[in-house]
Amino acid sequence: MNRIIALITDFGVQDPFVGIMKGVIYRINPNAKIVDLSHGIPNFNVKYAAFILKVSYKYFPKETIFCCVVDPGVGTTRRGIAIKTRNFFFVGPDNGCLSMAALEDGIITCVELKNREFMLPEISTTFHGRDIFAPVSAYLSIGVPITNLGPVVDPQELVRIELPKPTIENGFYEAEVLAIDSFGNIFLNVPCDLFSELIWTKVIIETQDKKLEATVGRTFGDVPLGRLVLLKETSHGYLEIAANQASAKDLLNVKLGDKITIRRTQ
Helix, strand or coil: CCCEEEEEECCCCCCCHHHHHHHHHHHHCCCCEEEEEECCCCCCCHHHHHHHHHCCHHHCCCCCEEEEECCCCCCCCCCEEEEEECCCEEEEECCCCCHHHHHHHCEEEEEECCCHHHCCCCCCCCCHHHHHHHHHHHHHHCCCCHHHCCCECCHHHCCCCCCCCCEEECCEEEEEEEEECCCCCEEEEEEHHHCCCCCCCEEEEECCCCEEEEEEECCHHHCCCCCEEEECCCCCCEEEEEECCECHHHHHCCCCCCEEEEEECC
16 A cells, blocks of 8 residues: 655745655655645635645545644644545644545534654654654545544534635626636635636725726636736636736735725626
8 A cells, every 4th residue: 555645735836844744754665655735825824725635635546644734733732633435535723724635525523633653752742744744644634543643523613614605696706816826817705606607707806005907707818918817717726817827916016815896897
């Protein structure tokens, strides 16, 4: 048995933290298969990590282990957990970063990480990614039963993060910026299925200090270079504001958590 381990962190790639975690995994499982899902999660942003994990996990092979280390509470009383769902495993802090994906796939078993046999001999107060979550993921990858890792936890007791609900009225959406990718594309908290049946063709997008027109489309090329497009069918299932070969983030001057209003014009 050699399950894939997918890593998601807010460590970036400049520092050695991700490499150290991989080193720990390879010492336990020299044949490990590791995928870097993302190391660009904004620092300490647990909700962002939860969203990225939710829109990503289902594209991996069954029994993939998702090790998520976005952990501003490291060293405090927050617990480390491992979750087995219908198709996958999730390892990380109990701060909500695993909750959306694990609940969507259906939790079968959850344990608190207590068995020191499956951790490094010395546990730091600041790097549980290295000392706890990486070794636990490595042991799961070679088939160690999840129940060997610690006592069973009631899934109802887990910390949960839920996406904020958009305000939807006739001809009007008030949404929140959930994520912004490296191209400046803006992901909103409006599921595409709440919008895809509408026959809108043009909208006004309003932010705190901007008001710009956008075309409702299905691809970046539906608008001229530099113009905004509101994508109603996306790869991740949520409305997206983009710009053809430009940054929607810069055009609208928004950041994570900002409110955006979408109004129909045509």
